[in-house]
Amino acid sequence: MALWLFCAAVALSATIILFLTLGPLKAAQNAGTLRIFAFVQYAAAALLAVARVSGVA
Numbered sequence: 724m725a726l727w728l729f730c731a732a733v734a735l736s737a738t739i740i741l742f743l744t745l746g747p748l749k750a751a752q753n754a755g756t757l758r759i760f761a762f763v764q765y766a767a768a769a770l771l772a773v774a775r776v777s778g779v780a
Contacts, residue, residue, distance in 0.1 A: 726780060730771045737764035 740761040744754045751757075774780035 726771060726775050730768050730775070733764050733771070734768040737761040737768065740764070 740757055744757045744761070748754050748757065771780065
């Protein structure tokens, strides 16, 4: 159960970062870096979810 909550928190964090970079922080110099960071977080959340569903974690 805790792993699902952690996975949801990571995905929520990535969503917030992505929305900020597509909205208020669009003109910031490091917006591209923040988007990459958000996509890495999405990948980590997906990896955790797949590991949990497959029974590895």
